[in-house]
Amino acid sequence: MFRGGAGRFVSDAYGHSGLLGDSHDHTLDLHEPGVVRRFLDEAAARGLLPTAHGVEETDGWPLFDALVGWTAAVSGPAAGTAQ
Structure with missing residues (x-):
């Protein structure tokens, strides 16, 4: 669950659906x-996945x-640049 708040945003009328971000431009x-x-995967590693049926x-x-750190590591500093 992602809720907007101080320093956090979720998609609304100004962004496409599925967009999440923070005040650090991540x-x-x-x-x-x-x-x-x-x-x-990250939730499983932290033991956050539910163990019983239900919501x-x-x-x-x-x-x-x-995830922002993982994405940056995968992309690398030269991602999207011509080689």
């Missing part, structure tokens, strides 16, 4: 391949920083 697109999988909400913002 963004993640939940529609980009692999992003949701990384959230699930459970978990705050996703603590996982956001880990």
Whole structure:
């Protein structure tokens, strides 16, 4: 679950659906391949996945920083530049 708040934004009328970001210009697109999988992997590593049937909400913002760091490491400083 991602809720907007101080220093955090979620997609609304001004952004496309699935866009998350913070006040440090870090963004993640939940529609980009692999992003949701990384959230699930990180949640599993932290023991946050539910163990019983039913509906459970978990705050996703603590996982956001880990994914932003992983995305930067995969992209590298030269990502998107001509070689």
